[in-house]
Amino acid sequence: MTNLFSSTTQKDSGPVECLGQTFPGEQARREHYIKLLAEKLKDPAFRKIEGFPQGTDEAILAMSDPPYYTACPNPFLEDFVRHYGKPYDPSVKYSREPQTIDVSVGKTDPLYKAHSYHTKVPHLAIVPSILHYTEPGDIVLDGFCGSGMTGVAAQWCGSAPAAYRHELETEWKNQGKAAPKWGARRIILNDLSPAATFMAANYNMPFDIEAFSTAGQKLLKEVASEIGWMYETLHTDGKTKGQIAYTVWSEVLSCSSCTGVIVFTEASRNDETQGVEDLLTCPHCGSKAKKEQMDLTFESFLDPATNSAEKRPKRVPVSIVYKIGKAKFSKKPDDEDRRTLAKISDLPLPADLPLNRLPDCQMTRVGRMRTTNTSAIHFMFLPRPAQAMALLWRKAKLHPDPRTRSMLLFFVEQALWTASLLNRYRPTGFSQVNQFLTGVFYIASQHAEPSPWYILDGKLDRLGKTFRTFQTTPGQAAISTGSVSSLPISNSTVDYIFTDPPFGENIYYADLNILVESWHRVVTDAKPEAIVDRVRQKGVSEYQHLMQKCFAEYFRVLKPGRWMTVVFSNSRAAVWNAIQVALQQVGFVVAEVTALDKVQGSFQQVTSTNAVKQDLVISAYKPNGGLEDRFIRTGATAESAWDFVQTHLKQLPAVKVSGGDFQELLHIVERDPRRIYDRMASWFIRHGAMVPMSTPEFLAEMHQRFVERDGMFFLSDQAVEYDKKRQQIPQIREMELFVSDERSAIDWLASFLKKRPSTYSEIHPEYIPVVGAAKKKGEVIPELGQLLDDNFIQYDGNGVVPSQIHSLLSTNFKDLRGLEKDDPRLMAKAKDRWYVPDPNKAQDLGKKREKALLKEFETYKAFTGRKIKESRLEVLRTGFRAAWASKDYTTIISVANKLPEETLQEDEKLLTLYDLALTRTEDGS
Numbered sequence: 053m054t055n056l057f058s059s060t061t062q063k064d065s066g067p068v069e070c071l072g073q074t075f076p077g078e079q080a081r082r083e084h085y086i087k088l089l090a091e092k093l094k095d096p097a098f099r100k101i102e103g104f105p106q107g108t109d110e111a112i113l114a115m116s117d118p119p120y121y122t123a124c125p126n127p128f129l130e131d132f133v134r135h136y137g138k139p140y141d142p143s144v145k146y147s148r149e150p151q152t153i154d155v156s157v158g159k160t161d162p163l164y165k166a167h168s169y170h171t172k173v174p175h176l177a178i179v180p181s182i183l184h185y186t187e188p189g190d191i192v193l194d195g196f197c198g199s200g201m202t203g204v205a206a207q208w209c210g211s212a213p214a215a216y217r218h219e220l221e222t223e224w225k226n227q228g229k230a231a232p233k234w235g236a237r238r239i240i241l242n243d244l245s246p247a248a249t250f251m252a253a254n255y256n257m258p259f260d261i262e263a264f265s266t267a268g269q270k271l272l273k274e275v276a277s278e279i280g281w282m283y284e285t286l287h288t289d290g291k292t293k294g295q296i297a298y299t300v301w302s303e304v305l306s307c308s309s310c311t312g313v314i315v316f317t318e319a320s321r322n323d324e325t326q327g328v329e330d331l332l333t334c335p336h337c338g339s340k341a342k343k344e345q346m347d348l349t350f351e352s353f354l355d356p357a358t359n360s361a362e363k364r365p366k367r368v369p370v371s372i373v374y375k376i377g378k379a380k381f382s383k384k385p386d387d388e389d390r391r392t393l394a395k396i397s398d399l400p401l402p403a404d405l406p407l408n409r410l411p412d413c414q415m416t417r418v419g420r421m422r423t424t425n426t427s428a429i430h431f432m433f434l435p436r437p438a439q440a441m442a443l444l445w446r447k448a449k450l451h452p453d454p455r456t457r458s459m460l461l462f463f464v465e466q467a468l469w470t471a472s473l474l475n476r477y478r479p480t481g482f483s484q485v486n487q488f489l490t491g492v493f494y495i496a497s498q499h500a501e502p503s504p505w506y507i508l509d510g511k512l513d514r515l516g517k518t519f520r521t522f523q524t525t526p527g528q529a530a531i532s533t534g535s536v537s538s539l540p541i542s543n544s545t546v547d548y549i550f551t552d553p554p555f556g557e558n559i560y561y562a563d564l565n566i567l568v569e570s571w572h573r574v575v576t577d578a579k580p581e582a583i584v585d586r587v588r589q590k591g592v593s594e595y596q597h598l599m600q601k602c603f604a605e606y607f608r609v610l611k612p613g614r615w616m617t618v619v620f621s622n623s624r625a626a627v628w629n630a631i632q633v634a635l636q637q638v639g640f641v642v643a644e645v646t647a648l649d650k651v652q653g654s655f656q657q658v659t660s661t662n663a664v665k666q667d668l669v670i671s672a673y674k675p676n677g678g679l680e681d682r683f684i685r686t687g688a689t690a691e692s693a694w695d696f697v698q699t700h701l702k703q704l705p706a707v708k709v710s711g712g713d714f715q716e717l718l719h720i721v722e723r724d725p726r727r728i729y730d731r732m733a734s735w736f737i738r739h740g741a742m743v744p745m746s747t748p749e750f751l752a753e754m755h756q757r758f759v760e761r762d763g764m765f766f767l768s769d770q771a772v773e774y775d776k777k778r779q780q781i782p783q784i785r786e787m788e789l790f791v792s793d794e795r796s797a798i799d800w801l802a803s804f805l806k807k808r809p810s811t812y813s814e815i816h817p818e819y820i821p822v823v824g825a826a827k828k829k830g831e832v833i834p835e836l837g838q839l840l841d842d843n844f845i846q847y848d849g850n851g852v853v854p855s856q857i858h859s860l861l862s863t864n865f866k867d868l869r870g871l872e873k874d875d876p877r878l879m880a881k882a883k884d885r886w887y888v889p890d891p892n893k894a895q896d897l898g899k900k901r902e903k904a905l906l907k908e909f910e911t912y913k914a915f916t917g918r919k920i921k922e923s924r925l926e927v928l929r930t931g932f933r934a935a936w937a938s939k940d941y942t943t944i945i946s947v948a949n950k951l952p953e954e955t956l957q958e959d960e961k962l963l964t965l966y967d968l969a970l971t972r973t974e975d976g977s
């Protein structure tokens with residue numbers, strides 16, 4: 053085979069500096085590090101690192117460009133951090149508030165679209181966060197980097213166009229924020245999947261764009277001259293040759309009534325709409341039936357990879373769309389076309405075509421992948437695209453310049469999904485490129501098989517244009533392949549983490565990436581993949597533990613006092629809980645959870661685990677060294693609890709203002725005293741310590757230690773800032789409270805009664821509609837009367853009217869204005885109203901309530917049946933907490949074992965204590 057690129061001389065740029073060493077040129081730099089990496093690969097201990105991909109040394113070296121990119125754990129990351137990072141210095145002041153992001157921004161940006169990945173967060177959505185949390189030169193990390201958009205964002209901070217800068221600065225100014233410091237940040241990217249990191253590396257490492265464009269054009273031309281004949285067809289004039297754009301293939305079925313042969317495409321076509329009918333009409337007997345009711349016809353073939361007989365669905369070409377010059381035509385395949393196809397089928401399988409079997413996975417066990425027997429990579433390609441893709445791959449690999457070669461493979465990779473049988477035929481689609489179902493392997497009954505040029509010609513131009521506007525700099529990014537749970541970086545070295553982990557069971561990345569990885573001959577090690585996967589026996593709890601290991605590494609490498617943004621999207625409460633528990637157990641403190649309200653275009657803080665149907669953004673921080681050190685010195689005392697609250701309040705925003713023309717002050721959920729208590733309790737529990745005070749004690753003392761405004765708590769300087777804003781914007785938007793369990797029912801009542809102390813008959817009609825809709829399954833919420841009795845106080849008409857009721861009545865009733873608190877008219881109107889007790893009374897009530905809850909917990913302990921189907925969460929939480937405090941881990945475990953799985957998995961507090969109790973008993977501590 054001719055080497056198309058043999059005439060290309062490798063340009064060398066002159067001396068280059070790399071991690072403190074100077075090399076005569078890029079080639080020398082690369083040779084030096086390739087040699088080091090090759091030696092490292094021989095070390096069995098190195099290959100044992102968690103998440104080490106499966107591939108030979110040669111294959112790993114061929115993908116890598118060390119020290120910047122390795123298709124295995126990057127042994128040079130540590131040097132990168134040492135060389136470019138700033139060591140953690142506790143005396144350097146750093147303070148930021150949590151910043152939320154809109155993950156849907158930038159989905160049409162050409163850079164984002166330059167290479168597709170199963171899920172992607174656009175770089176433009178990430179840029180504001182990086183600008184907010186970091187300064188130029190800081191180190192940003194994304195350990196679940198996928199296609200590497202966080203890296204693009206980090207580098208984009210240095211090359212953002214003037215118009216973008218101006219727009220962002222104006223927006224920040226309107227929010228009262230100072231302009232960001234522009235300039236690229238250093239980035240460390242990591243992913244378990246070599247397909248992902250290869251993409252991330254090519255997005256983030258500089259290359260010669262002109263050399264790439266020229267090489268790309270040559271590649272397509274050369275392939276055309278070698279296999280162009282495979283894509284020729286005779287025009288209907290009988291003499292002109294047309295170039296095939298795509299061929300439509302259809303499965304063949306057999307009629308359930310007459311057993312006649314049915315070509316799916318023909319029997320299902322609606323000529324008027326060009327669409328596909330649900331019912332197929334048999335051309336022989338005219339009977340109508342659904343596809344599923346007919347039998348798929350199979351043909352046998354000898355698999356050259358194994359020399360064994362296999363079967364595959366019988367597929368026939370039904371139409372050809374081709375071009376002559378710019379004109380487009382379509383035709384039914386004729387004998388000549390069939391002869392060409394048969395000739396291609398007879399060719400030996402090309403050497404570059406991967407022949408590996410797909411692993412046993414969820415996607416191959418069910419659905420069309422199973423029924424079509426698509427069980428190996430080469431079964432996913434018809435003979436012609438198999439030849440074409442292998443040739444493109446082989447030629448791209450021959451380019452002598454490693455960086456251009458890598459970009460060519462990045463370019464060719466993008467045709468793999470479309471060239472495979474995953475590409476569905478869309479009769480009404482504008483283009484037949486990228487018509488596969490995203491996030492899953494799915495083989496449709498109709499397949500559009502495009503030519504390589506139909507897929508890639510336009511792509512090459514677009515890539516050229518896109519990358520000309522985006523500048524990357526050598527040494528700005530370091531990319532590694534392995535599990536986040538074992539990052540080769542030292543402690544406290546990273547300045548900010550932005551990350552978008554897998555969301556439970558949504559997407560099987562390793563299984564999907566095998567299609568591309570097989571071509572590289574380096575595939576993901578799926579063992580540490582943090583997903584829910586029945587086939588690999590990973591349930592929600594395994595997912596939580598995998599995530600916990602990953603978050604623990606994040607925690608270790610992040611500098612104290614610094615932030616992590618976690619983007620999350622899943623509608624299962626259990627998965628959401630798993631993330632929350634995993635985060636807090638490793639030591640992160642969550643400071644804000646927001647969701648974008650797509651209709652209003654504003655961010656909402658998320659309070660309830662039921663409301664997780666949107667994309668959520670979690671802002672969490674690693675508490676600064678001072679707090680941890682003081683905790684170690686003083687232990688789990690009340691003072692360390694207040695120390696935590698003090699530190700936590702400092703991290704929270706003082707004010708939050710709604711966007712839009714009509715500004716309102718927003719209630720900051722994380723400043724709610726109960727929420728602060730929960731954060732404090734999680735922190736203590738995670739340190740293996742007992743929570744040093746009860747909720748009522750805590751709530752009572754909060755008032756003495758901190759400043760309360762509108763039901764939120766502040767440090768005094770923050771309260772000053774809040775008051776100032778409150779004067780400018782008097783309107784405050786209340787949180788919408790969902791009642792899903794007893795706790796939220798109490799919160800709802802507290803918020804209602806605070807504004808309006810009311811009688812039972814006034815409360816009842818307002819309360820009933822809110823309690824029904826969102827109730828958690830299996831949760832018992834006590835009757836309204838009991839909730840009021842246990843948590844609030846009713847004025848019985850004797851003694852002075854409590855000030856909470858007095859102020860409501862005197863503002864709302866003219867004739868009651870200015871009356872003394874013991875005036876009989878006022879007392880009569882106040883009688884039977886329920887109100888929110890003041891902190892001291894609340895403490896008494898709280899203690900009484902806790903006793904009652906613990907008493908009820910005894911019944912759960914004594915329960916001898918199989919499962920407690922319905923339970924009161926508040927009882928369970930209080931019981932678990934008390935058991936934890938007395939180190940009675942067996943009670944926690946035995947009650948937990950009697951609960952339905954969802955009850956545990958969907959409640960953060962129960963799950964945390966259960967998990968820790970398990971660890972404690974396993975440890976024998």
Ligand SMILES: C[S@@+](CC[C@H](N)C(=O)[O-])C[C@H]1O[C@@H](n2cnc3c(N)ncnc32)[C@H](O)[C@@H]1O
Pocket residue numbers: 103169171172173174195196197198199200201202242243244245248534535536537552553554555561562580581582583602
């Ligand atoms: C939601 S995707 C990230 C997509 C990315 N934000 C982008 O824009 O392309 C999650 C990634 O996590 C990776 N992953 C799963 N388990 C991992 C682990 N233990 N360590 C590192 N990466 C992992 C998957 O391979 C997948 O690429």
